[in-house]
Amino acid sequence: MKLFNTLTQSLQEFVPLDDTVKIYVCGVTPYDTTHLGHAFTYLTFDTLMRYLEYTGHKVKYVQNVTDIDDDVIRKARELGMQWDELGNREIERFLDDTDSLNIRRPDVYARATDEIERIIELAQALVERGYAYVNEGCVFYDVKHDTEFGALAQSIGLNDYQSMLAIANERGNFPEDKRKRDPLDFVLWQAQAPGEPAWESPWGAGRPGWHVECSSMSMHYLGQQIDIHGGGADLTFPHHTCEIAQSEHYSGKAPFVRTWMHVGMVYQDGEKMSKSLGNLTLVRNLLKEYSADAIRIVLQNHHYRYPWECFPEDLKIAADTAQLFKQVRELIGPRLDGENTMLHNRFIAAMENDLNTPEALQLLKQSAREALDTRDKNLGAEVLRLTGILGLTA
Template sequence: MSLKLYNTMTRQKEEFHPRENGKVAMYVCGPTTYNYFHAGNARMFVVFDMIRRYFMYKGYDVRYVQNFTDVDDKIIQRGQTEGMDPLALGQKYIEEYFKDAKALNLLPATIHPKATEHISEMIEIIEGLINSGLGYEVDGDVYFAVDHFPNYGKLSGRTLDDMKAGARVEVDERKHFPMDFALWKKAKPGEPAWESPWGLGRPGWHIECTAMSLKYLGAGFDIHGGGGDLVFPHHENEIAQTEGYLKGEMFARYWMHNAFLTINQEKMSKSLGNFFTIRELLENSPGEVIRFYLLGTHYRSPLDFNEQNLVMAQKGLERLQTSIRLAQQAMDRKGSSKNERIEAGLVKAAKEAREAFEKAMDDDFNSALAYASLFELAKTMNGYVQENPAYSEGLAEAQKTLVELGGVLGFDLLHPAQVSVEQDEILAQVMEVVLQIRARSRLKKDWEMSDFIRDAFKDTGIIIEDTPQGARWQIKK
């Protein structure tokens, strides 16, 4: 089966044909670095990381570009609020992004370009737009003339009249047309600014993605991705300015967007008090659980985020992790299975799981359906282990397949991150019982038993100390 993906531009699924055989060039819009990224951002990052991983699994050489918007109105405002230089603030949250990205097991992009490092490229493109009549300068500001670009609105399917009536745009009577958007902004006192042919200023939001995608991927690259909220105006404006600059040459071959994330059936909003950053969610849930939840629904379907669903996601992930762990324990035991029927059954189950997984992912990256193939294989493995708790070549093949396919979705089922947390909790519970038993021995003046327990644990690296407040334990360092 050939791989199909939904192209927002054509509003239908299409067979994927890369610009260059064996290679995929992707550009995915990154964060504006004025805060930790939120749960909605996380869905986009996780979805396109999953898509990238599946292309790699299929044998493609993937060049993945994800930018950082490190100069922007929000960054400037946040810097003023915190009394911090806006560019330093942007760099701070770039560093924080990588911490949260690691927790969600996001692969680093091939290139993470910053807007502030590509000012010259943006100026060059803006000059080209002005020279072709698609851009105009007004008192140090430069705007794109949307009514001079015939195909404006082709991605979102809106007309200029629709956009004029429904969009939120800056009120500026100097514009030739209300929907014209900023390519370059004249500097205001105290703001970061760069020299340009139009005086000191800084780039508009949309122009940075044009400059960076063209620099690192070239015109006609394969996939431009982002959240559904970026279709208009961001991606619409990107297309207009890029294809205008390229004199009609195609910007990107496929446009992909994930659906919105809601919180308890409501749009995420600070005013509603349901705005969560991933940093906040990580305080209570491991990153792999959050990731498992975000991929449990097809990326083009709306996803509602609530605590109950997160708990269910954790249980689902633990089922797969438990299957891997039980299989490993069985294979670590002495002896092996000699039942050819069972061996063949496990090998068949592994093969069928891979086929079902690939069928789901080839159909517009249906991770939700891909999950089903993993759970079915895990169920077969569990049935074998219960009846034949011994090494089996078929079990080894099934376990290997489950680990590999889980890895395609970004999960390390063989070495799950939360295993250490679970083990710490179990150890704490065990030691609490040990201290209770030892306390009873001391009450009975059974000093021999008390000392035996203390010395036995000391040999394993756990120190038990008696204090006026009672006994306590710690791992020897």
């Protein structure tokens, strides 16, 4: 199978390190409801995992949940809730929404607040090795000390310190802090602010930074080098760029990740679907009108790497496709032993080509129509076997 590696900007033959494929995907911050952009990311890795298993691999899949951060604390205050009460509620909602879409749960669903001890150990080791420094109860990663910092950021055209700084300022994701030596330094451990939840550490009470939780969990649950690390394309910089720096200077092993996979953003009304814009298509609202299969199809009709805009017509077309597969089910009844080598091989070729689900679905649609026109139950049975690999339930 060929997968596109964001770090090398090339299609590479995928060869796992050993007999279990190790996948880590950055999860949600539980303060708001699952929208179609989230679903696109988690469905991509669900589809990949199903396909890898179909082709004979064992898979171990870890996803984190950032259950403590600025957004969770702020939103909980707005709602008059405890931060952990809000987190628990939103984690349940996220799992409900993804379950409803037949997106399988990861083998490990790890909370940042369960990772504190190991995060402290990681931060301490980076301080000892000179890659991090302590100031007023905070620990910061020392970007200028790390001459390799930013390799992944080059994949999105950020080729030097100045360009990283410019985009960081534009997006505001390296908050100003007079305790930092350099504006691009990022926090590994944050000293407690008045009224905020905190945990004990060698530097005083505080809480972990965001980037460090994923380094810590990935290495803890999957080992110091893994096969695939994924997430939304907006995580390339700074989040994944920072993860590489922390992990490789902690473990002394490179590469931390053999294949970086990034999922394109979903747009609506010409703008990126995001919490701040309020232009969300929430999964739970869509499920009132469309089946899980229809929603999976609208997402799988787009190649995972590219951004796309969701139009209402796309959902209607996907619902028709789901209906088409249902008709095939009615044609063949419960029998499942059909076979069509040509369709099977073409489907595999599409999937092997960087998980080309739009092409795979196109083939399945054509074959479904043909099976219905010619009352070909063998072909119909093959169509349904392959839609099953895509996680469809017709």
